[in-house]
Amino acid sequence: MTDITASDAARVRRVDVTSSAAKARIRARYRREARFKLYGLAALSLAAVFVVVLIGDVLSRGLPAFWQYSLVLDVHVDPAAVSSGGKVDEASIRSADFYPLTKAALESMFPGELSRKAQKQLVRLVSTDAAMPLRDELVANPSLVGTTVKTPLILSATSDLYYKGAGTQIESREMRGIATPSGTSGEITVLSSANDFADALVHLKQRIAEQARSLRSEADRLELFAGDTVTARVKALRDEAEKLQQRVDQPKVEEELDNKMPSLLIAIDGGLMKITKLSDVSATGIVLLPLRSTDEAKPGTWQLVTYETPESNRKVTDQDVAFLERFKQLGHVEQSFNWTFLTAGDSREPELAGIRGALVGTALTLVVTLVLCLPIGVMAAIYLEEFAPKGRLTDIIEVNINNLAAVPSIVFGLLGLAVFLNFFGMPRSAPLVGGITLGLLVLPTIIIASRAALKAVPPSIKEAALGVGASHQQAIFHHVLPLAMPGIMTGTIIGMAHALGETAPLLMIGMIAFIVDIPHGFTDAATVLPVQIYLWSDLPEVAFKSKTAAAIIVLLMFLFVMNGAAIWLRKRFERRW
């Protein structure tokens, strides 16, 4: 008995779970699991952070482009300007030159004398096609011709960016003395009874002193090296520093302002003057906005205005800022949704550029891709999966389909160029050719997904159909295919989403192009969304940066809608067994 128990005990491995070693092992196992969970969580949150940063970045850059500032002005529509041969009709309005009308409306905002240069700058504040909304309104309602219409004028991209915050901080300070301007336009001098400008002058001298200091330290650094080129440079720097220092040392001497310092202006008598020379009692400068009169201004009725960002560090000049601020004060500036962006074709003016041409081009291209790929892909999958005799040939075909799915997309572009353009002579830049080329690209994806979907249908379904006497074809088309459809749809839409993001194959067939007209058919020249994004990202104008991001948002929306459709279709047709 004891023998047997002893041998039993020897045979059955006893694990003592209460020993401290065992407890440690168990704890280690739990720790390992906890650690693994933590890794997973960390990976997930890192991915989430990336997505949030990416989407956040795109949204913060792109969303402002969906809003646009415009200038609401009263424009008098002179019948002579919009008629041709004495008749006013849609054609004459469409071909009319609205430039003189907008120019007159803008200038009527500033009674008094504006210099020629200022006039020119004023007109540049609005877009080259500023009157587009007015034109559309007149076409819709020709009876407005001859009246004065309150209409929004599209601002130029630079002005738009100014209102969106890419300008300068503005500070304004009331003055204590009585000021007398010497004129209402051109170059004038403003005298003050108190030493109002003293503070500004002190401030200015401080800046100059700073400049002199930095020049001297640069000279000190260079002096450490020997050489002829250096000695000459050191001397030049020292001389310049000396000159600046002299200006600082004479606190009462008037100072000239340049565009590397914050701009100082005087708002007086309804006008605005930019200071070019400053002493503690008088300021000389150029009138940016004409003064009403040369009346004396009482203390507190005139201000010293500072544009903090130096003129050389911003895109808008002081004159531009003066105009734009005046528009804002008078309440002529309105922000509205930027419909142009969704309804217009491409343009080289950021404020007129729109995404519609690319959107329509994308739709046309994808229609061609879908119409071509879905039937061919599904048929090929059915034949390979259900009918093809198993053999060496089928194997080779299978392997090659899998290989094709991994071929770099530019190769399909070269194929498209060689076959469709050069051999078949199809038109360049057409959505038709783009669609066929992209079709080749997504075909393997669709075949592979469709075959997987067909394989996933339980064989019992087909066998039951065959059992009641259906032909093989009937069994497949009536019973297996409908059940495989959700999987096929998902595969197709994933393939289409892939096609939606491609640019490389389109380069070779000429779809990377500037196209203004919105395409109306499959053979019209067109471009697609990712290409539009690429083209805009490469343009020098700053305003196109936010347009690029906005176009990315539109592309993402397009993708979300497509993927949403895929999910919906799957849910709708999914069957469980």
Add this chain to the structure above:
Amino acid sequence: MSNKLIAMTAAAAVVGSFAFAGAAVARDQIRIVGSSTVYPFTTAVAEQFGKSGAGKTPVVESTGTGGGMKLFCAGVGEANPDITNASRAIKKGEFEDCQKNGVKDIVEIKVGIDGLTIAQSKNGADTNLTRQQVFQALAEQVPDKDGKLIPNPYKKWSEIDPSLPDVKIEVLGPPPTSGTRDSFHELFMEKGAEAFPTLKALKKADSKAFDKVWKSIRKDGAYVEAGENDNVIVQKLEANKDAYGIFGYSFLEENGANLKGVSIEGVEPEYDAISAGKYKGARPLFIYVKKQHVGVVPGIDKFVEEYVSEKAMSKDGYLARKGLVALPKEEADKVRESAIGMKTLSADLVN
């Protein structure tokens, strides 16, 4: 289900046949290919042309100068483009290629000048470089004191010349596939290399070896290839005040609020200096027109007229606002005259 599939196949067939019908219709839209540097200007002209109602807005493709020439010279007929943009003059090989394929009459139009600028952040110290210093900073091999070629030893600008800033050499520029890179080599590196007497001698003795010297850029990280997109370089310069970037003048002008140009041999890259030819890093831009297509594809002559018109090409024109540096007035007048007269290019003018 089967009926649906058959219907879809039929639709595909219909679309297919439509394609061939479309190709047979005569083209009424001008097609332009070529340089991505000229693209922003040609597109602006194309848009104006379209707005003026003179015809459909031309389609402008951005294919690069070389790719554009290839398409342009492929032959006469509506499958081939009418105009190509180029950031350099046509090469002899390309011209011969054109002739061989029946593109006999080519009109060359010099539309303006592009300044190739080296720029830096506004917060960086003012710099004045010579082309020789640029070569020293970026070439793979530079001559030492005795004129012998050694691997580039310079790590900081101040090691090249003490008057230069005491910071690490870091230059962001275009990759070898870009036309801007070609221009950079020709305008800066070649001229910089020639400034060394020993290299000048080498050019005479063994021009192939000399070419290798100025065509090789160092690969130890001092020169960073930033991709074709010049805006990427602009963004990186804004973030790093000690780095320098190489790109076209239009980008510097547009981003003047944050960037400043580096003077080359004492001349700052400014509009007037480039226009007058004082700034050394400038190159002319061209468009080439297929004369045989004029009158066949409607509007080509009008398009050329728009391109060379005062309101486009002059100093106050809309192209200048897009960053193109206008030709000096007399030269512009000459270009205008020969462009409107459609004077063709003869073989002896090409090299």
